[in-house]
Structure formats: structure tokens, C-alpha cells
């Protein structure tokens with residue numbers, strides 16, 4: 642089993658923004674670390690999650706010579722292992738505290754449909770990101786600020802799914818009433834598990850082929866995994882909106898509102914959840930998988946792709962008056978349909 646080797650802890654003298662990026666050692670993730678390190682004007686820590694210790698050390702070294710403000714720290718992360726995901730969370734919290742931004746970037750695209758491919762894609766692209774979100778988001782909510790950015794794909798859009806799948810991929814607009822609100826994990830997890838079961842049951846009925854009745858086109862396992870990630874994100878956004886409107890309503894009622902409630906309402910404004918389609922990008926994934934590209938389209942460089950969504954990841958300076966972009970699903974800097 643994958644065990645986390647020891648990596649030197651880091652001493653910090655001043656407050657700093659903490660970014661966590663998974664799949665940080667190549668492709669879009671490595672470029673995101675590079676651009677984040679270059680863009681930050683005050684001290685930041687970038688926790689680079691990845692599987693190869695040697696490459697992790699090399700990334701740390703490279704970034705040390707490139708940026709004055711950014712400290713890049715490699716922390717081992719194998720997303721197929723729930724225990725490793727839990728160890729990663731413990732390590733981040735112990736050494737750096739609650740992250741300001743979690744970027745779920747790591748991903749896997751397997752071509753031919755089978756039970757094993759479905760299991761692997763869903764584990765890496767959806768289950769593990771959801772575990773990281775459930776570990777960090779409640780702490781971000783308690784602190785009153787934080788951001789989750791899920792690198793998803795246009796392949797997870799509802800348009801790729803047969804109408805039978807829409808019942809499980811559609812999120813009820815209002816997740817919970819303000820009175821019964823019990824935390825993001827309850828309803829969101831239930832919706833997610835229900836949809837996950839639905840796709841796995843269908844695949845089992847068709848000899849492992851989830852595309853038989855539910856998914857249009859190529860890479861059906863990848864599409865299912867990204868649709869589940871989108872579902873989880875969208876449900877969280879609705880849950881957050883429900884929580885936000887109830888807090889704002891309470892805070893506006895001056896007869897009953899306490900300073901704590903006012904602070905809580907303001908804090909919810911500082912929580913953002915984004916999904917991003919990075920476009921068709923020149924990485925190992927795009928080059929390894931047949932037919933990932935639509936006919937006639939060309940590949941973006943990692944640098945170009947990341948520059949189009951960097952704003953969603955970067956924490957603005959404390960003095961910034963510009964409101965963050967609204968929560969949602971983005972491609973090329975614009976909101977798109979789920």
C-alpha cells in the first residue's frame with residue numbers, strides 16, 4: 642500500500658494563503674502551480690499533491706528558484722487509496738492549516754467501457770475529489786472563507802446523457818430548508834451516492850458497458866465520472882445558496898441577529914465553488930486517448946488553458962473590492978450550462 646514518505650515540514654513567519662493542487666506534477670496541474678507561483682504578490686504555500694516523490698522534489702526545487710513569494714511543498718497523494726487521501730488531508734491540516742483553495746485537478750481518462758474502467762475513473766475523478774471536499778469545506782465554512790475549484794470537463798455535461806440518466810443528474814434547486822439545514826455532507830452525499838449506484842447498476846446489467854443505455858459517444862466511463870463530479874459540485878452550490886439566503890435573511894432581521902450571525906452571513910459570501918472545463922489541452926491525457934478531441938478542433942497549450950481559468954483559483958488581495966465570479970461551471974472564462 643502507498644505510504645506517505647516523510648517530507649520536511651516548513652516554518653512560516655507570516656500569514657500566507659494556502660493552495661492545494663492535486664495532480665500537480667504534470668500537465669495542467671504542473672502549469673497551474675507554475676502560474677500560481679508567478680502570480681502571487683504576497684507569501685503563499687502551494688501544496689502540490691502527486692504520486693512520484695522524485696518528481697515532487699524536483700518541482701519544489703524548480704519553484705524555489707523561480708518565485709520569492711511562493712513556497713511549493715510536495716505532499717504524496719494517491720487518489721485510488723482512500724487511506725492515502727485521508728493521510729494527505731491530515732498532513733495538510735497539521736502542517737499548513739485549513740487551505741484557502743482546493744483545486745481538484747488530478748484526473749484519469751480510460752477509453753473502453755468496462756466495470757474496471759468505470760470503477761477507476763469514478764474513484765479518481767469523482768469519489769476522491771468529493772472526499773477532499775468533504776474534509777476541507779466544513780472547515781472553510783467554519784472559518785468563513787475558502788474556495789473549491791474542480792477541474793472537470795465538458796464531457797460531464799448533461800447533454801451527453803440519455804434521458805433516463807437525467808433523473809439522477811438533476812439537482813433539486815433548493816437542497817434544504819433553512820431550519821433543517823444539517824451541513825453540506827448529508828443531502829449532497831445522498832444525491833451523489835444515488836447517481837453513482839444508478840450508473841454502476843446499469844453497467845453491471847450490460848456486462849460493464851455503461852454506455853449501453855445511458856451515455857452518448859466515446860469515453861463513457863470518463864463522462865460518467867465528470868458528470869458525478871459536476872453533480873456533487875452543483876449540489877454543494879445549491880446547498881451553499883440555501884444556507885446563504887437563510888443567513889442573510891436572519892442577519893437582516895436586526896431584532897434577532899447577533900454579531901456572530903452577521904459574521905456568518907458575510908463569511909458565506911467568501912466561499913466559492915467552481916467547476917472548470919479547461920478546454921482541449923495538449924497533455925498526456927489528450928494525446929493518449931483516442932477521439933478525445935472533436936473532429937477539426939486543435940489543442941490549447943497548458944499555459945493558455947490555465948491562464949483562462951487562473952482568476953477562479955487566485956485568491957484576490959485582501960484590499961480588493963472586486964467580487965469573485967459567481968459559483969458555477971466555467972469554460973474560457975465564461976459560465977456554461979451543466
Ligand SMILES: NC(=O)c1ccc[n+]([C@@H]2O[C@H](COP(=O)([O-])OP(=O)(O)OC[C@H]3O[C@@H](n4cnc5c(N)ncnc54)[C@H](OP(=O)(O)O)[C@@H]3O)[C@@H](O)[C@H]2O)c1
Nearest residue numbers: 664668669692719720746747748794921922924925926927
Ligand atoms: N487535457 C485535456 O484536454 C482535458 C480536457 C478536459 C478536462 N481535463 C481535465 O484536466 C485535469 C488534468 O488533466 P491533464 O490533461 O493535465 O492530464 P494528465 O497530463 O494526464 O495529468 C493527469 C494528472 O492526474 C494525476 N493522477 C492520475 N491518476 C491519479 C491517481 N490515481 N492519484 C493521484 N493523481 C493521479 C496524474 O498524476 P501522475 O503523474 O502520478 O500520473 C497527473 O498529474 C483532469 O481532471 C482532466 O480530466 C483535461
